Amino acid sequence: MLYANPHAVRAPYPAELQDIMSIARAQESRDCLAHWNGLTPGSTPLRTLPDLAASLGVRSVLVKDEALRSSLGSFKALGAPIALVRLLLRKFVGRGFTARTLLGGEHREALDGFTAISATDGNHGRALAAAAQRIGCRCVIVLHANVSDERERAIAAYGAEIVRIAGTYDASVEEAAALAARHGWYVVSDTSYHGYEVIPRDVMQGYGTIAAEVDEVFSGNGAHTEDVCPVTHVFLQGGVGGLAAGVASYLWERWGARRPTFVVVEPVQADCLYQSAIAGRAASASGLVDSLMAGLACGETSPLAWRFLQPSIDAFMTVTDAQAVEAMQRLARGSGNDVPFVAGESGVAGLAGLMQAAATPAMASAIGLTADSRVLLVSTEGATAPSVYAELVGEPAASVTARQQAWLAR
Structure with missing residues (x-):
């Protein structure tokens, strides 16, 4: 059509x-x-x-x-990493962080306790997990019922913790937001919703x-x-x-x-x-x-x-x-x-x-x-x-x- x-x-x-x-x-x-x-x-x-x-x-x-x-x-390798880097630069103002030092893994100790979370159909979550592993922060990825075990293993290979839910991608987006609110984690999503536009903007850029x-x-x-x-x-x-x-x-x-x-x-x-x-x-x-x-x-x-x-x-x-x-x-x-x-x-x-x-x-x-x-x-x-x-x-x-x-x- x-x-x-x-x-x-x-x-x-x-x-x-x-x-x-x-x-x-x-x-x-x-x-x-x-x-x-x-x-x-x-x-x-x-x-x-x-x-x-x-x-x-x-x-x-x-x-x-x-x-x-x-x-x-x-192509997701172009979105999640830049969004995570910019989030950390905003979060840790005055700490001397730069894109180069973050992506060089130079601030692992300072990032202890920081957790990035996102829902994914596969590729965005894998890119976020890879960037988080390189930077040295914790990463949690929420997967819905239709994401294959093969895609899950590819994400977990980068050290991400996997949360499985029933339902669709949109349900996983809601679950990621709920978990972030409950635990003080930070959502790094490629989709926007009410009150959440800065990080999706960074992804699109x-x-x-x-x-x-x-x-x-x-x-x-x-x-x-x-x-x-x-x-x-x-x-x-x-x-x-x-x-x-x-x-x-x-x-x-x-x-x-x-x-x-x-x-x-x-x-x-x-x-x-x-x-x-x-x-x-x-x-x-x-x-x-x-x-x-x-x-x-x-x-x-x-x-x-x-x-x-x-x-x-x-x-x-x-x-x-x-x-x-x-x-x-x-x-x-x-x-x-x-x-x-x-x-x-x-x-x-x-x-x-x-x-x-x-x-x-x-x-x-x-x-x-x-x-x-x-x-x-x-x-x-x-x-x-x-x-x-x-x-x-x-x-x-x-x-x-x-x-x-x-x-x-x-």
């Missing part, structure tokens, strides 16, 4: 939004994260897939491959790194002039809205009224952003929120993210789990001109949306998708649940990577 957003505008980036998230603040986050050895040095690949573009009837398809952002295997790196590639290779945006369409994953807000806000500020068309894609059973667009306010999902796309199985829209999405996202789409699997298999398979690579079930939502739109004339028309379109996608994760990936794609991630190496060596 596709809903064209009547509230989307083509105008300069509003000053009231720039006060919250901006290109300058995204750069501050990048500078801070440069001190964390948990990130892979340099930018993640921006992959060009000409055969895929031809099959979809568009001019070009570019995919930003966030699976290689760090050993954590997802970290995600701006993705857009900054894309812009640097285009600026470096002369792919655009200042009058023409190098991409016409950007398809972004849904979830609570943080990634979409972080990337769209950066590109909106960068290109103003000449910004690309933004399309947000989420699972049909976890459609909180789609429902928010229809309602004209932050709203809840209409389904059971039990998607195979675990990282997007969110039932409640982040109100802070919605402040950015309502005026900037041109259309909201939903896709099925089967469509996500098809997209995973297409990227893993590669082709003569398309490098094969690993993209997880949540990471391919944008491609699943693009494939659906390209095959549906009414959808393509609604978003202006044509033979001249230049599309940007963000593959937000790799095989963060290796057994799930192998089952869905029909081969393990290592096999896909080996085929990729052979392709690159041709």
